[in-house]
């Protein structure tokens with residue numbers, strides 16, 4: 001199984017995370033131009049949802065491996081658009 005090494009910014013544990021467990025938020029704006037997106041996952045060390053910025057190359061590798069892209073457009077959906 002493909003796994004991606006992610007280093008937790010909180011506890012410094014390096015996890016081998018399956019791509020399907022990675023949440024990629026491409027709408028998160030950072031000041032660092034080298035960062036393409038923020039990636040969130042459940043850290044095996046601190047058992048929390050942690051988030052770290054990633055650069056373009058690892059981001060594309062994650063997406064190619066099956067990481068989940070968060071679509072913030074769903075959050076901004078008008079309230080009248082619910083099921084009839």
Ligand SMILES: [Zn+2]
Nearest residue numbers: 008011043046
């Ligand atoms: Zn951690």
